[in-house]
Amino acid sequence: MVDYAGAAVGTAFGGLFELVKHLVETVAAFRGQLKKIRTTLGDIEPIIKDIDKYNRQLKRGPKEMAPIKDLLEEGKALVDRCSKIQALNLGTRYTHSKKLTDFNAAVVEKFQLYMPLLNARDEKEILVDVKEIRGEVKEVKDLLISAIWYSAVFQGGPEALGDLSVPAAPDFVVRSEVEASTTSSKLSKVEMSEVAIEGEAVHEISTMDSQQLM
Template identity: 30%
Template sequence: MDAGGAALGAGFGLLLETVKESIDKAVMFKPMLKNIEGTLECLQPLIQDIKGLNMELDLPEGETTDFESKMEQGAMLVAKCSKVGRLKFFKKRRYTDKLLELDQTLKGLIRILQVQGTRDTKKTLKLTRDIHTAFIKDNGGNNRVVYDPIISAVTCGVPQVLPPLILGLDEALQELKMTLLLNDDASLLVVTAPGGCGKTLLAQKFCLDPQVQEKFKKNIFFVPVSKRSPSLSAIVQQLYKQKRQDVPVLINEADATIHLEQLLNQIGGNPILLVLDDVWPASQSLVENFVLFRIPDYKILVTSRSPLPSLGPIACRYELNPLNDKDAMTLFRHWASMEDESSHIPDDVVKKVFCDSGLVCLFFLFK
């Protein structure tokens, strides 16, 4: 018996060893024995985890004892199969059925262990959350939601105020609407451009567009990410707050993912638009957390200085071009002023500024 089989228990080790020894001996049962070997290899890490945790937690072995009993019986069956002669067709059929039944039993054990593992994980998560909630109760017995240092800075509402003069974004706005409103296959769109070209303003303008508002209604969320990215937990808590739901206490990022899926499914009867604005390359994994779920009419708009290559082919991409000189100068005139507060600036002054600085997006200086 190999060390791995012994570590799991006599029953499992005996069955695994017997199957491996019988594959070449019982030629007419070889395909079925190969299948059983593959099933056992899938089962091995699950049983090993259970036995290891039982030892660490000083728990009884009852959960694996039943498994080992079935495997001991299976080992006896395999051993008998290896002794069946090629001409004993009646026995071949009978043992073939029993081997198929053994393989199905082992696969059933895998499913049971996987379900039990998911159940135990959720029980542990619930217990941890309950303990955490108990610790954050104040003396009056009322629960307080504890935020990390940057949660309070996270918002999910769409900025409602647009600049009085916007130029050069109409074509880009139509492209975004074509992709996210009319293309059912597009669920993630990444808008890229250098800093200061108007990505955030374009995303804001898109969210406030009447057609977009009509489709997504109150399910439009605008999350500024920036270089110092908020945690997934912080964003999820603010999404709950935005929807006027009880804000959950989140233990970790896995807990946040579970609650995010619950919220999206809850409001998923209506279209959802999520904007993740100014995502830096280091925060690509944050975006990936939001694209895990397949929900109808769930659209994500990302703005970034980078194309975010790790998002792969699931993302549509649109490159926003900088303003042309004419529009840039018009905006510069609008926001700049002379010492006498006059908005009239001579052409030679404007041209000198643009030629000397080489800047195209100076209108963002008004911020």
């Protein structure tokens, strides 16, 4: 089974978040720092869910999200140690409190700087995929229209073409074209112009063939 990036990050995040929520209630010595971390994790939880969703769809590998995953796992180790430090050990408490504060700041910084870059990259790749789909749909539509025209010419002669009105595309082509047309509303007009020109060419060729046979 492929370990997608979102799944790896989601697992690390879930383990950390559950531990923080538990220790906030049970470890008084670090409650202030743990509450801040809990708030930060609560704020980024929707982002983690989106990472899980989109990285599965885009089939991202685990390596590119490794920095975030590693940070969350380091944070879990820091938070887990809170339950092992004695309340009266003031020096260790102070040092560990600072580490927790630094970790919280690192999480905020990572998601403020790193995630927008990943999102921008993903959006560009999605646009490329949409453009490729549009091209494939256009090729299918052109092939279907050509097949219909040539079938009419060979089976019924030039008269079968009538006024060369463009036949309606099958439902699945229409649905696909509508889904792919969100980035440009002008493509249909260009396609219709190309179809009209191609139709005129077919009509002229068919007429010439009929005249030669007479």
